[in-house]
Amino acid sequence: MPPNPSTSTRYAMLPTTDLQHAVDSIDSSDANAEKGAVDEETQSFWHRQMYRIVTAFSLLVVFAIALGMGVGLRGSSADATTTTTTTASSTATATAATATATETLVATSLESWRLDTASEYSIDMNWDSAAAPQTRYYNLTVSELEGAPDGFLRNMTVINGKFPGPLIEANEGDTLVITVINNGSTPTTMHWHGLFQNGTNYMDGVSYITQCVIPVGESFVYNFTLNDQYGTYWYHSHYKTQYSDGVVGPLIIHSSEEDDLVKDMYDYDQIVLIGDWYHAVAETYMADYLASGNENVEPVPDNGLINGASRFLCDKTPDDTCYDDEARNAVFHVEVDKTYRFRVINVGSFAEIDWSIDGHNLTLIEGDGTITVPYDYHKVRVGVAQRYSMLVHTNVSTDDGLFWMRAELNQYCFATTNSVLNSSVRGVVVYSTSLYAYTVGTLSKDLAPVTEAWDDVAANVLCLGLNDTIIEPMVVQAAPAASKFYRLDSSFQIKDYAIDLGYINNTNYKPLSSATLYEAYNMLSPDAYANVTDSNSSTLLSTSGVLPTGTFGGNKYQYVVNIPDYAVVDVLINNLDDGAHPFHLHGYKFWVMGWGSGNFKYDTYSDLNATNPMRRDTVVVRAYGWTIIRFIADNPGIWPFHCHITWHLEAGLLMQFEILPSAIAEFDPPEAWAQLCAASSS
Structure with a gap:
């Protein structure tokens, strides 16, 4: 049996010199084949021959070790990145299983800035989801460093000195106390x-809306309770384009209810972060993107990543600093004839991604934290910020036990091309029966499976998300009848200085110097802070619908819909743009009532499916199309609704819902929250 993926340090067998040469010979042949230097038939032949030679030789080595040459098992624990009040580990128990008890193993080396996702993103199947609610503490330190996730060296912003960020894990009902430094x-x-x-x-955590920013050198403590939800989530910076530079990580909420629904369906649980990747700091693209005369031509990625890694061919940019040795694919070690839950999260900035594993069927069981009736796919298209859990049964055979995991960027969503783009990002799935299970660890630059991609397409060549109408929640919830209806026209418009900006109902969003919620809270609770001067709350308490321009700090670039009382709200998103938009609603999980191309036909409104529509928090609205979502306005606050493409959000494609302002007046935020805004205004 190969090393278990849940170990805190990956291990690889220490072969003899001759065995290493044999393995290097295979790896070199595979690398050339990937570049097209060897045709597939020839490569496959030599791959099989060398595999047999190395297998025979390795058996001799193991036999010799069994006679007394072995020296035992060594390893070191991973650096701690979080602190919790519980004894439940945030990673699985380290077990480092081996083919024989006497094999010699060495820890696989990783760059100091690279998170060992093979262990850190492997979820402990013995996690106690029925434990009494407790408080769990995490520390997240945001800093900058140079790193080369795909071999190309660039400046990055990371968490706890690692990329990607650490797993945050808790139970439904727990309280998280997370200090961000x-x-x-x-x-x-x-x-x-x-x-x-x-x-x-x-x-x-939304800058300029639900809080003022955390200044350089300062910290803020986030304290909240995880009520009435479970499943796969993630966290990221919400300051300008910062998350695109590496400030991302997974967040998993366990519950006994979820376990009862699906846990007996799988044997292992693994997180897979996918996303596009750029070779420059994201903010540096903004000047060209928002330049006069640029008609919403978004920056095109240079590559993509799987769990923070992939291969970029350095010879494409010979004048840049690029390290071929650091250009490595993520490796996923799997046991034979087991079922894996892969929690796939698109943490990218722009691209829709088709995720698949060659030769393996995918069974979808979760989308955006909603457990679904199992549905089979070959590829699953994941929009920016969306999450899907797929079950994969490891019962497919090849000569070498290797398969490509693919994350294919949908280039049809791009308005232009990038000559260096690697749109077919890959990882390697290694079966426990493969010799390579003992010779590779977390990453590999040379393994080249000979498997072929599925020849069907997740949706089609258009920019479309997964079809929500065929995804059925396992826990049935009928959507109640709507009592309010709002239409939001999403568009890009060229106005002053020939600059193309994002608009919702003809309002381009620009942030306040403080935060919308801070201003609203001051108006509704005038005695909360001594520096409050505006105590006029009548507008917020009485207005139903769009608030007057300039309600918050005189800023005319805020489109805010006020819902003062409990309501069931339908929102028609009418996309007037030639590109799709993954729209995300904060604070809510909505029903996806329907979608289509062209204009919505109001005479079909009564035909919308209200029986058990898909519930999620991020939905892809197709180009020149529409989507209707429905939510119950019972969660008080200022909640942004925006496109999650980094460039579109920075271009102003955002509006806000103010829900139950009378309840906002009863909020009790910590004084540190108000002090952030005081610091911003000073």
């Missing part, structure tokens, strides 16, 4: 994507 060179905030934050809207 800003050791970077720019302000920051942290958003907990998909979490309801019911009663703690001020902990949602």
